[in-house]
Amino acid sequence: MSTQPPAGARPTVRAADETDRTALAGLLRSAGLPLDGLDEAWRTVVAVVPAGTAAAPVVVGGAALERHGCGSDTALLLRSVVVAPPWRGTGTGARLVRHLLDGAASTAAPQAPVALLTETAGDWFGRLGFRVVAREDLPTALSASVQVASACPASAVAMLRARDTGGAATLPSP
Template structure:
């Protein structure tokens, strides 16, 4: 997973920190399709590191991974998802996320390593409600 994230230009410095849940997604035959994760802060969830294998891009894999992540977060008590992205805002907007100002995010989300240090200040903040 670390190599896939690094190749995609996504942060890897804090992957082993506590409170993070990461998942590998594979075909039934075991072929890697992608990775994704989240950090939960009470009802707020920071979606982390969604990456699709190069050979699986454009096939709807990302659209399949995100609902699985959101469901897992919901099952753990998450009710609102947040994410930061430098170049994938249109993708996330197509699946229900909306752009928002950083000042609207909860303090716990703004205090994450992603928001405070790992993502550039120019990264777009997006949010959406998590529904079952």
């Protein structure tokens, strides 16, 4: 989509399915984000908007969450957060992240820390409660992630967000 979204438009956030793979991969490629390991993500969501009565919905954003480790050593890696340029600044990215973290809080990983690597969005993720940490301070379980091990360059900033003791993923409203 190359035009601005209609005023007040809110994409629907839902679990991604196979039909979304090509569109999500295209968004990630255009944003310069790695695809490595995306198919192995624990959860992937997309933001979609209706394309008209006869066409399939249009994917305007996506995000994924990897789960590594088990028990008290479980850690999550937020990855592949992407929003099509016309939809940036509409709260779509925050809604994608909130959807993933709320889902994790209600499953087997309610108190797992959530980490990410970024080269360009550190300030944005900071507003969502993530703080910069040394890469070696990321949870050990995340070393199994292709993102941490090789896909993200050494220049990527590591960020971490501790889970609330109640498991809620409190994030600011968009």
